Every structure is written in structure tokens, then in C-alpha cells.
Amino acid sequence: MEIIVHKYGGTSVGTPEKIKSVAQRIKKVREAGFEVVVVVSAMGHTTDELIDLMQKVTDSPDPREYDMLVSTGEQVSAALLAMALQAMGCPAVSLTGGQAGVVTEDIYKKARIKEIKLDRLKKELKSGKVVVITGFQGVDSHGDIITIGRGGSDTSAVAIAAALKAQVCEIFTDVDGVYTTDPRIVPEARKLRYISYEEMLELASLGAQVLHPRSVECASIYNMVIHLRHAQKDIEGTYIMSPERILDSLDAARDKEGGKMEKKEAVRGIALDENIAKLGILNVPDRPGTAAKIFGTLAKEKINVDMIVQSIHSQGTQADLAFTVDRPELKKAVEIAERVAKELQAAGVVADSDVSKVSLVGIGMVSQPGTAAKMFETLSDAGINIQLITTSEIKISCVVKAEQGKKAVQMLHKAFGLEKVA
């Protein structure tokens, strides 16, 4: 029998009514002849409430106890969902991460999954039950409860799906799928039927927060198809899979629809990140080790640096270094940058939090060299000045003035014809 893995986020199991509605959906899939494994997050804001409670007890919680505490949220929703299924006459059992055989590294709060021991899971499936597993957690080699980082339930689901060689990992959420861009910015934004792992990874880390990036990474390693879809609607969402599979699917669709499918576009999505700030270190002596010194120090202080641009002065002995950080970390980043700038005898540090980052994403861009030029031209025509540029094989990002970010996305969406993307 084919296995399907479902994953439901906190919003989808936020109330007893929603839990019952989710149970109905699962029951239908079971009755259609599939074995179903379900991974659940904690109900609604449970995890945040537990953390609030914790902060009233201590400022510096021990990571082990943190994991012990927050892992209870998923246990509650898993038990309730199993009960709801049983109440509908659908045999079910809930398992904690540990009971389900999810073994992690011995690192509290942000472990990676090491392996999934399938004995219990397979036994329960064989006995005809839907198995509901607490997401976001496993046990370490000592049997202690370990969580795998916020949003980790997506990763739990993909890892379990991969271990079980499931047909698909369906991730249910409160959006219809992955869009060409945020529909609140561009009403014509289209839902993508397919997107590759690489594109999804870029979009996820660029602020399209529909899927945890680690889950996409895990899916790409095991070539597991993710179907991202709406928990309350009975429509298809977006399939996240390898470019080869996408081509096969497109070919199949083209055959079926008699060649009506659109030509695959180079640009698949546009992301806007409004949570960034820009720093510049001016006149840095251009000698080996300076970049390592600057970014090594920032990394040691857990400052996440995104874009890095180094421009060489004409005289060739000094360079300006510009980079972006998450906006809430700007103050700390400036302090560190000023300290390092002094050590390096740079001229000084400038900071600007009034910026946004606009990115084009698409694995087809690598073979269409005109994309970057078209992007710059579009922004220029719209009177939008570009402050920083970085490019990768599948992404071009530009930093612009914050107030121009949304306009940039709208212009680019239109220029690249994304309202027609399949």
C-alpha cells in the first residue's frame, strides 16, 4: 500500500473544530486506500504561550529543559487528532517523536535528525492505524527529548516521509501554495503548480515564509515530492520537486492539454525582504584576511549576514565593504563593525535601515543571460535606484530604498510576465 505523509501546522490544528476538520480529510485519504502518517505542530500559539510562561521563571533557560517544556505542545495536538480520528471510526494512534523512532543529534533546541527507526511506525501502520506523530522533536541517544528548531515540524514530516519512502509529503498550511510573489503586493500574482527545491529554498530564505528551508533541503536530498496546500480547501497547491520531475510533469500536462502549456519562464518568483538593514565599512585596507576578520567576528556573535559586496577603489589599496543583516540585529552589528573597523584602521562605518531587498528567483535564469539586464532596466525605468546587487546562478537580488520595495516587485512581476507563469 502506498504511504502518504500529511503535515499540519499550528493554525490548521488551532481549535477542536479545526482538528475535527483535519481528521475528516485524513479519513478520506485513508479510505481512498493509502496508509497515512500525520505530523502535527502545536495548536495555535501554544509554543509561544509556553515560552511566555518560561520567561516568567527564568531569563536564561537551560536548553534541555526548554526542549522538555515546549515539546508538550505537539503531544497535546497529536493526542487530540488521534482521538478525533477514532471518534470518526478511523483507527489511529499518536506517537511522540521518541516513540516514532525519530533519533536526533545530542544538541538541544536545534538538533538535526540522525535517523528514523521505523519498527514501531511500521507495526502501527500494518495494524491499519493512521499514525499521528508529534512534529519538531525526537530523542537523543540518552532518551532525552530534543527539539529540532522552530518550524521544524516541516522537516520532521519530510524526514519521516523519506524514511518511509512515501509517495508524497503533503504539507497543509493556511495559504493555497507558492505564489510568483506576495499577492498582497501584486494582486495578479499566480500560484505556481510546480517549483524546484532550489527555487523554493531561495524564496523561503527570502521571506516567503510558507515552508521551513531545512525541510526543502531534506526533501531535495531524498528527492521527496512536497505538496504544499491549503488545510481548509480541497484544491491542489504547489508541488515542490526536482527539475527533472517538473519537466516530466509539464510534458505530461502538455500532452494532455494539447500543447496549451506556457513555455517555462526563466523567472519563477519574486521575493521582497523588508526586514533588512545595510552596513558599509569604508576604506578597508585591501589586504588578505580583512574580510575574514570582519565576517568571522560577526559570525562569532551570531549575526546573520546576507548579501556581501566588496568594491575596489581606483587606487587599489583600499576597498569598501557593504553587507546586509536582519534589521533587529543592526545595532549590535554596527557596534561590532565599528570595533573591527578600528582594529583594521578603516575609515568608518555607515548604516542604513531604510532599505529592502528585491530578488528574482528561477533556475532557468542561468541559461538566459539577459535577465539581470532586464531587471536593472525595469527598475531604472521606474525611477528606482539600486544600492547593492548580488547574483547567484538562480537568483538576482537588489537592495533598494525601503519605500520603493513594493513598487519594484510590481514592476518586475509585470516586466517578466509572471501573471502568465504555470
Next chain:
Amino acid sequence: MEIIVHKYGGTSVGTPEKIKSVAQRIKKVREAGFEVVVVVSAMGHTTDELIDLMQKVTDSPDPREYDMLVSTGEQVSAALLAMALQAMGCPAVSLTGGQAGVVTEDIYKKARIKEIKLDRLKKELKSGKVVVITGFQGVDSHGDIITIGRGGSDTSAVAIAAALKAQVCEIFTDVDGVYTTDPRIVPEARKLRYISYEEMLELASLGAQVLHPRSVECASIYNMVIHLRHAQKDIEGTYIMSPERILDSLDAARDKEGGKMEKKEAVRGIALDENIAKLGILNVPDRPGTAAKIFGTLAKEKINVDMIVQSIHSQGTQADLAFTVDRPELKKAVEIAERVAKELQAAGVVADSDVSKVSLVGIGMVSQPGTAAKMFETLSDAGINIQLITTSEIKISCVVKAEQGKKAVQMLHKAFGLEKVA
């Protein structure tokens, strides 16, 4: 190093502030040179809230999933208490029942504890940590979470104390200790310094709901001293222990206080149970098997029967049977009694919910035969009619009209001089 086990109920860990106050107390005991193991209940009304949530999902929850659900409450409080201890510089670790080695029968919701595997517990104690364990739960032979019945945290604490051969099991609650009777009824009621397991068992099952009866039973088997005391006050409460130990303690106190200790009274406490109802089955044919038929049927329907009195008619071929049940179960009990009465060709069933039960408890009563007579005389003098009487070696119970219950307790408390009991 001597081990002391603490147990804190839901009220004592009901808020982050209370958790911190409990942590302070534990820290002091640790610093006084004891190894401390702490057993906690769920915070405040957590368990009830989880059950409310559950009832919105299903009317007939699977016991396994019920246990999976409600066991999360203790996990939250255990983790928070461990964090609070750590924040005060006191090394601590929280363990689930399973991690602490509490192995139960394979019976969900009301298992008994089979054994406690001490490896992990001893390892953590040896490393200098206070160990905080979730009460009310363990795991079965399959590693599934099992709860041991409402109020079971008391039993967890005593069982763990017994397994560790702890010096004492201190049970912290929101009362000062065990009183000669309910101080709300008799303001002169005195806190008992000592009470035997048997007396405590009777008082506990008679409505003095300060301690779970199973915990007392477990303590008596392993001769574990329970110290029942107030969580927010730094005063001694009541020691629950064997009669031999009580005598030793009294002798020691007498020696110390120069003979000022009172003579040990036959009656140690008076309980009032206002939650009962009385049933009578009239003219039951007096032949073997009728009582078995009646009470067997009630037991099968889970009706808890307390006092049973059979009175023989003068002609000797018929008897009247009277018994008491919990008041909320009266309706169901009457239905069953009427059905059985018909089968047995008895004359009929009478029921009365307007009654209370007053009980004297004391292990010294067995050697003082005048106690029962004095009780009946006292009630008679107060104009209180006795409807049913049952006696055991350490208890005499009388059913009286509900409105006279409190007065009966007040009169008896005075008549037996309980305001002077030690």
C-alpha cells in the same frame, strides 16, 4: 547522603511565582546537605483544561490517547521547576515518568506502579542535581505513556521515595496538615502531629481529601514516613507513619518535654461526608446469594457502595438491606436496585439523598470499648437520630439527617476532647 523526596501539588506550582517560591524551598534543603528528588503535579487547573479541550473533540476518548494528552501537564511544570532551580544556581534536571524509570502495568488511566528502575535517577543525583520528576505517570512495557489515576502524583512520590529508601516523603499542599476534623466546621479543631497510615486511610476515604488514599497504602507497605505540610509556610505539618514509629516519637517528645505530652486519645479524628445518599431494599428474601446478586450488579455498573447494613426481620425469612452510595450516583443506583429488587421479589426500594455520614477514626478505639456507646449517647443528647451504623476496628460511622451533620461533628469533637489531642 540522605535522600528527601518532595511532592508539590497543582496549587503549589500554579503560577511562575509559586514555582520560584517552591524552588527556594528545595534549594535550602539541598544546601542543608540532602539529596532532593521532587515530584510535581500539573500547574493549577491544567489537567482540567486539557480534559475540556478533549471533550470538544470526542465524547469517548481512547484511554491511551487520554494518557498521552493529560501527561503533558506535569511535563510543563517539571521543566519549569527545573529551570527555576537552575536560575537560582541549583543544578537540576527534569525527567518524565518514563525517563525516571517509573514502570507501570499496561492499563491506561489507572495503572499501578510495577517498579522503579533507578539507574538514571541515581546517576543524576550522583552528579549533584536535584531531580524533578513528573508525577502521575510512567511508561508501560511498550514505552507508552500511562497515567496512574487522578491524584496519583502523591502515589508517584511515595513509590519513588520507597524505591530510593528516602528518609521521608514530604508532601506539600495548601493545608497545614491533618486536622482532628474540618476547621471550617469546628474552629477548635487541632492539627495532628502524628497519624497512623490506617487512620489516614480512613480519613482520606471519608472526605478529608488532603492525600490520595493509594499513596497512604503504598507508604504503609514500605513503612515510608509521609510528612504532609503547607507549601507556602515554614512550619511542620502532620507525620503519617506506623503506630510503632508514632509511639517512639511520642516517647521521645515526652522525654524531651518532661511528661507534658497528652495521653494518646482513642479517637484521633472526625470526618463528615456530605456527598452520600442512602438506599434501602425492603423485604429481601433471606436466602444465600441475594446480597451477592445486589452488590455484584452494582459493582458491575461501577457504582461505589460504602456502608452496608442488613437487618433481619423477626420472622426470619426476609431482611431489609440498606447501603450508601455517592450522591451523584443515586439515580443510577436506584434504577439498578429496582431492577434487582424485582428479580429477587423484594418489596421495593426506598432512597434518601438528604443524609450525611459522621465517622470517628482512631486505632486506639479497638482497645476502648466505650467509644461507640459514648458516640451514640452524645448524638442522642443533641437530639440527632442515627439512621445507619457501621463499625470497624478503627472507625465508627453513623448516617444522620444531612442538616444535622455539622452539629454532630461539633458535639463529638467536644465530647471526645479532640481540641486537646496531640
